[in-house]
Each structure stands twice: as C-alpha cells, then as structure tokens.
Amino acid sequence: MADAAGLPGDRARRAAVARMIRVDHAGEYGAKRIYQGQLAVLGRGPKGDLIRHMQAQEQAHLDTFSAMVAKRRVRPTALLPLWHVAGFALGAATALLGERAAMACTVAVEEAIDAHYAAQAASLGEEEAELRGVIERFREEELEHRDIGLAHEAEQAPAYRLLSAAIKAGCRVAIAASERV
Numbered sequence: 001m002a003d004a005a006g007l008p009g010d011r012a013r014r015a016a017v018a019r020m021i022r023v024d025h026a027g028e029y030g031a032k033r034i035y036q037g038q039l040a041v042l043g044r045g046p047k048g049d050l051i052r053h054m055q056a057q058e059q060a061h062l063d064t065f066s067a068m069v070a071k072r073r074v075r076p077t078a079l080l081p082l083w084h085v086a087g088f089a090l091g092a093a094t095a096l097l098g099e100r101a102a103m104a105c106t107v108a109v110e111e112a113i114d115a116h117y118a119a120q121a122a123s124l125g126e127e128e129a130e131l132r133g134v135i136e137r138f139r140e141e142e143l144e145h146r147d148i149g150l151a152h153e154a155e156q157a158p159a160y161r162l163l164s165a166a167i168k169a170g171c172r173v174a175i176a177a178s179e180r181v
C-alpha cells in the first residue's frame with residue numbers, strides 16, 4: 001500500500017539505506033577509537049605518525065557518516081558507548097602486545113571492513129550513487145590501512161592467525177549488532 005512517503009518498495013529501500021548508514025557510522029566510530037587506543041600506547045614510538053595518519057582518515061570517514069546521520073535523520077546505533085570503550089580497548093590491548101600485534105589488529109579490522117563495504121557498494125543502485133561513491137572511496141582507504149599493516153610486519157605478530165580470526169569475528173558481531181540496535 002502506497003502512502004504519502006512513497007511506495008512500499010521505496011520505504012524498504014530507505015530503511016535498508018538507513019541501516020547501512022547506521023552501521024557505517026558505528027564502524028568508523030569504532031575504527032577511530034581503535035587507532036586512538038593504539039596511539040595511547042604507541043603514539044610516541046616509531047609507528048606514531050603512521051597510526052596518526054590512519055586515525056585522521058578514520059576521523060574524516062566518521063565526520064562524513066555523522067553528517068549523513070544528521071541530514072537523513074538516521075537513528076545512530078545505541079551501541080556507540082560500547083564501541084567507544086571496546087574500540088579503544090582493542091586498540092590499546094593489541095598495541096600492548098607490540099607494534100606487530102597492533103598492525104595485525106589493523107589488518108584484521110580493515111579486511112573485515114573491506115568485505116563489508118564491498119557488499120554494501122554492490123547492493124546500491126544509481127539512486128544511491130552518492131552513498132555508493134563515498135563507500136567506494138572509503139574502502140580504498142581501508143585497503144590502504146590494511147596494506148600499511150602488512151608492510152609493517154602484521155603477519156609476524158605472535159599468534160597472528162588466532163588474533164586475526166578473533167578480531168574479524170568480533171568485527172562481524174559488531175557489524176550485525178550495529179545494523180539492528
């Protein structure tokens with residue numbers, strides 16, 4: 001049944017897009033907090049500038065999604081306070097294990113976000129070309145972050161495979177929760 005807001009199909013599409021913006025806003029918020037956690041431990045070390053570069057890009061990603069949340073009146077996830085703490089804790093904890101573990105965390109998170117953004121971009125049509133363009137542009141930068149991690153010996157971190165699998169699983173849970181809650 002059509003209503004003043006448009007056809008039911010439009011409504012479903014708008015709801016799907018709102019979920020995308022909600023979860024992407026949450027993800028960029030979490031990403032920024034992860035790098036802040038890393039910087040709390042490694043900020044004065046040799047990797048400090050590199051991590052600050054990535055954190056600045058996450059801040060720009062977050063600012064873009066914050067503006068979309070406001071403009072499109074999307075309800076932000078109720079889990080932001082959780083990601084505030086959990087993101088920072090993940091960044092700081094892996095950094096405490098060492099620079100390589102911090103880089104392993106970066107690789108795992110960015111790979112999870114790459115898959116997430118790729119799926120989103122593939123599902124968006126011409127009517128959301130602007131959002132799709134933003135997602136594709138950010139995805140490029142997330143892949144740049146992954147490559148930085150790999151170039152800085154992420155794979156030589158202790159228990160790399162276990163660490164990576166655990167962090168990716170955590171990211172998938174965070175994504176699923178942030179779409180809904």
Ligand SMILES: [Fe+2]
Nearest residue numbers: 028031058061
């Ligand atoms: Fe990002």
Ligand SMILES: [Fe+2]
Nearest residue numbers: 031110142145
């Ligand atoms: Fe990133």
